[in-house]
Amino acid sequence: MNKDRYSNPYLIGALLGVVLLASFYTMGRGLGASSPIARITAVSLDTVASDHTRGNAYLKRYFRPDRAVLNDWLVFLVLGAALGGLFSAFMANRIKGEIGRGPSITAVPRLLLAFGGGAFSGFAARLARGCTSGQALTGASELALGAWIFMLCIFAGAYATAYFFRKEWL
């Protein structure tokens, strides 16, 4: 196996399955990445408008008297994921300051679309109570109904609109 090239996707998937299973076995819960973003958002907003943030009908759930907002299992999971991703990219000489995009789009439109796509994802993950990791991967392997429906809808949404974003990627 050449360490500078991407690995066999099936092998990676199987190892990720083992990581997910290890999470079930040790913690009794799956993986996730969207609520840490929500927690970081809550902490950031708290520094600018504390009363407004802590009084918000949704964000108030993150403020507990006994525990800091970022003192959370998934926050540490995402921290670990950032370290692991960094380690892998470093080992494979893939750390490079760049903007990921297709050949027919310039930098600024691409960044605007990245922001827009992020906004959609951030909103959607809160609405659906999870993202591709916490809902789709975790829930689907537990054979949860909602997770399978959610995952099919992700692919449906992306395939249905891919045509309109072809200039961004192709």
Add this chain to the structure above:
Amino acid sequence: MGPLYKFGFFGHFSSLMVALVLGFWFGFLLERAGLGNPKKLTNMFYFKDFTVLKVMFTTIVVAMLGLLYFSLFGWIDFSKVYILPTFIWPHIVGGLLLGIGFIMGGYCPTTSIVATVSGKLDGLVFIFGMMFGVFAFAETFTSITGFYNSGAMGVVRLPQILHLPSGVIAFLVCLIAIGAFWAGEKAEKKFQDFEPEGAPTKRFKVTGAIILVILGLVLMIANPDKAMTKDQEKVAPVEKVVIEAPKTTETPAAVEKVPEVIIGDDEGC
């Protein structure tokens, strides 16, 4: 017997260390598969590269088989593994929106983090976008609370809906996965205009498919549901006490508390 944390084998601080270790491998593996690269991620929606499908579906199948075999062997108490309750309408709309966000932004939440640490500026911008999305959601939450809680079905698994044992569903999922992999590879052959990295040999693929079919078949015959219901029977008396308790004194308060625990978002994504 697992889940270790729920049986009190370790506390909160150790659980955070477990999160760091699991997260490390999670991020490491995503990066190794190339899922920190938005072109590779979105190429799936133009039928050029099905890495996303291959990684996701293999992960699901392996974790699913592992969970069911662990229950069968009595290594894990499945009733103590957190399952996110189904809210059918928010799941459908949320899924569609996340799909649009995926193709528009080039990432899903986890992959944007992996992209950012490998130096991709658009990954970082995507994360800022997500934060804005969370802000927008929080600001509009009071007007969409009704929709957020619509279609509540509680914790529902496919075996209950399809009236089939988990083992049979698991076998079907294995077959669907193999079918999806086959179709994905077929599409790649037709549309892929570059040399793929890390493509497995034919022998690897055939061996993998045979292993999946065998593991699925064994599960179908062994029926892990028997072991799982045994776990639930053990838990049942405790649940009964909880239900009966409110009758004696304060009914409304106790009833209100129950759904709050379930929808608490504490263990979900």
